[in-house]
Amino acid sequence: MEKVLISRILVALDASTSSRNVLQAGITLATHFNAELNVLFIEDIDLLHVAELPFVREVIYGAPVGRSINVMAMERSLQTQTAQLRKLVESIARENQIKITFSVMRGNVARMLCDASQQTDLLVIGKNTQLLLKSRKIGSITRLVLSTARCNLAVLQYGSSIERPVVVVYTGDRTGQRALALAIELAREDHNQLIIVLPAVDDSEYQQLCESVQNNVRDPSLQISLTRLSINSAEQILQVIQQVHGRILLLENDSAFLTDLEQQLLITQSDIPVILLR
Amino acid sequence: MKKPLDKSQLYTACDSSRFDFETTDQLKDLPEIIGQNRAMQALHVGVNIQHDGYNLFVLGPPGLGKHAVVREYLESLSKSRETPPDWVYVNNFEKPSEPIAISLTSEHALIFRDDMHQLVEDLCSAIPGAFETDEYRLRLQEIDDELKKTIESAFGQLNEEAEASHMRLLRTPHGFAFAPIRNNEVIKPKEFDELPEQEKRQIEKTIHALEEKLTGILRMQPQWQREARNKVKELNREIVMFASGHLIDELKRKYQDHSVIQNYLEAVQQDVIQNLQNFRRDEDAQDHMNMPLMKMPAFRRYEVNIIVDHTQHDGGVPVVFTDLPNYANLIGAVEHTVHMGALQTDFTLIKAGALHQANGGYLVIDALKLLTQPYAWEGLKRALISREIKIQSLGQIYSLVNTVSLEPEPIPLTIKVVLIGDRMLYYLLHAYDTEFKQLFKIAADFEERVERTSENQRVYARMIAGMLHRNNLRPFECSAVARIIEHGARLAGDAEKLSINVTAISEVLCEADYYAAESSQSVVGREHVQRAIDAKFYRGDRIREQLHEAINRGILLIDTDGAKVGQINGLAVMQLGDVSFAMPSRITATARLGSGKVVDIERETKLGGAIHSKGVFILSSFLAERYAKDYPLSLSASLVFEQSYGRIEGDSASMAELCSLLSALSNLPILQSMAITGSVNQRGESQAIGGVNEKIEGFFDICRFRGLSGSQGVLIPASNRMHLMLRADVIEACEAGQFAVYAYNTVDEAMEILTGETAEHVNSQVEARLSHLEKIRQNLAKHDKDISGDNGKGTD
CATH class of the missing domain: 1.10.287 (Helix Hairpins)
Structure with a gap:
């Protein structure tokens, strides 16, 4: 079975305080895979564009009326944000005794992230949940990155962290095998417990997938639980996760058994981190 | 010539043969207190009247066993009365600075506290x-x-x-x-x-x-x-x-x-x-793992602070004696703890005072201790007047501190306070404190002496038996009891009275028991009692011995033989600690021509007290009354206590001074082998004085040292005869004719004994001298007039 090499991890941060969890998840994964960890903060160019519009005001929580903004003030605010973030990263690196490189870029956030994803093995991002409806739980940037990024992708809800047990959706194809390999690697630290979800529409397919699992998983120390999906849907996978108390989900991107919409729904509705293998 | 008193008049012995017991073991303890009927009646009335202000003041000198009597009486009474309620303070959740007082049926305070502890414990498991x-x-x-x-x-x-x-x-x-x-x-x-x-x-x-x-x-x-x-x-x-x-x-x-x-x-x-987080914080519970649940800061608010708990009592109402009746111990206090340098308090730190403990019952306080504690008296009066116990610090009352403190809800007060003190305190409070009269309406006045009747001697014996029993002492033979009774009369200073100073009697009993034990005797005999009395006197005898030594070495001048004009041996009593003794003192008088004034040198030098000065003024009046009714006294006389360097008070030497003065006027010498005591009135009649036994014994000791000649003796007022309870050695000497005690009624009788001359002779000598002085004065006056008349003529 083909092993997945994760030697470079890129964590995308924004200025919110909750992105600390995203960084912590990146550190956990980097430590596990012994990978190089890079942190990227992208100054949103759109903010500078908006600041140039004379009538736009910044609506601040607790302030009775909106505040006028301008480019200079926005520049200063971004600089402050960047400095604070750099400080935060440095302090977390010290706490965890890990080397982290921190870089700052300016531009369109989604595009810059996609560009940066070409240079990394795993991109870790958070999904904004504060401002949107439940049905559209991920932001436009996350949506764009999901569809565009070339590397493996870890999507976290702000506040969540990398925990076990690991749940992997195994389709038997090459990417599925890569997902299974990565899941095995992640599962080793949790009493070797691994839950494998098999999206098989009929018994023969299920039998094949079971055999495939047996062929590919030769480590006798692993405690494997096989779960068959009755219906191939995001909702069904979420139910399985809830039943088995799964804490992290691995699945292949662009899999045949889930439509793009279903996959997006799965990521939207999932309260646990999802790692998409490409 | 006046005869000396015989042995029977010098000492009234207790006839032990009249007792119907051999040792005190055969006697029943005396259930009631001897000779305190008046005080007991007052106690009974004071305790049973339930109206306001009927608190008691038990007065009398120390040593009468007032505390023990009061305790015994109140405790016997308390059993029959209903136990008052218990009191607790709990948190006032609306106003934490004003804790709530709750009364519970007697002995239920502990149950309520346990119930609250159990409740909190149950909540701690039920809520999480x-x-x-x-x-x-x-x-x-x-x-x-x-x-x-x-x-x-x-x-x-x-x-x-x-x-x-x-x-x-x-x-x-x-x-x-x-x-x-x-x-x-x-x-x-x-x-x-x-x-x-x-x-x-x-x-x-x-x-x-x-x-x-x-x-x-x-x-x-x-x-x-x-x-x-x-x-x-x-x-x-x-x-x-x-x-x-x-x-x-x-x-x-x-x-x-x-x-x-x-x-x-x-x-x-x-x-x-509102505070359910306190019941849900497990980590806090772990922090205070070794701390009892109700001690944890979060749960102290549900604690029950027991102020009064009657579970320790055998029933009845409480009888509380306070050793240290200061303000806080009486009224109660709110204590503080130091936390991070700041003083903190809450309702659990309210401490009960004696008033709380005795509420519904009796509180017995030593009046002197109470009055010497700052503000304690005021606090007690305030509580009695308002009929509630309001715990306030002195700082709060007098606005000395402005910090926020607790104001616990006052507790209603129903109490009988019994103050115990000496008479002077009672009379001072009665005179100067108007509230005292309203609050302490009953005075229980304890007697110091009882009549020495045969019946009372038997009762006294039973009282002794009771004291021996209570103190686990050996039984006393009846002769030893008789000696104690005689000692009781001596303590009373009166052969016809018995002292009921139980402390003094008890001390002799204990010491006699000790000497009996030392002699390996199972029963205390008369000799042990005598030894105890002698030893006690000896222990306090150092000063007396030194003074006697000074007399015997001729440093203090006292003659015990010969006769001298205008010089007499007076007798003064000194009280040092438990021991009182007498010292002879030489009194001299001089007389010369003058304007009728008798100068008391002690008074002139401000060493004489008011009573002493009064005695000397009486002498002047006596002289004028008896010897110079028809002409002015042309006399100037001086009286002095020789070698006296301290203050002299009392009139017990006024007869001695008069005799000395009459000697000086009559030029008749006074026998120095005699000493005299007694006061005199304007008519020359003798009056009783105190300490007569000590005075006789004091002069006897000096004479014995120098050798008893048979002519030595002491003159005492006839009215002091009943007080005589002399030492055995004095009585023996008197019986052997080596010493004598004379009782006199008038100055004439005294002068006859002192000078060996008849009173008529003495008086005629005095009159002749005064008449002579008057003539000289008249001549001098005439001479002066002549001189002034001549001078006037010359001038004219």
């Missing part, structure tokens, strides 16, 4: 359990989801509206802003500038409208959060009510007849709801 149920989590999640949904919905709708208007909501460093978009991208400023003016204005208008809506949402957010918090609170309240309701209801049922406890439990329930 209730909050760990899936039902609670689900309902909490629902509230959280509802809040999120409300916020998300508001933002979602706004976002949708923005997108419909080709706007995007952006997160700025400090908040939010709306940006116009084209082709799913934010319009760059340059592109915006190129837009038609109308479109620009439309965009601006749309953005402003969206901003208004966003501001509205942000403004509503705290309200939604508050509503969610209130829902959580209400949920918590429901859960706590569910978890704790039955526990508290159970207690309410138990105390259903006690409205104050009902209200308190209601307040506890509300407080538990």
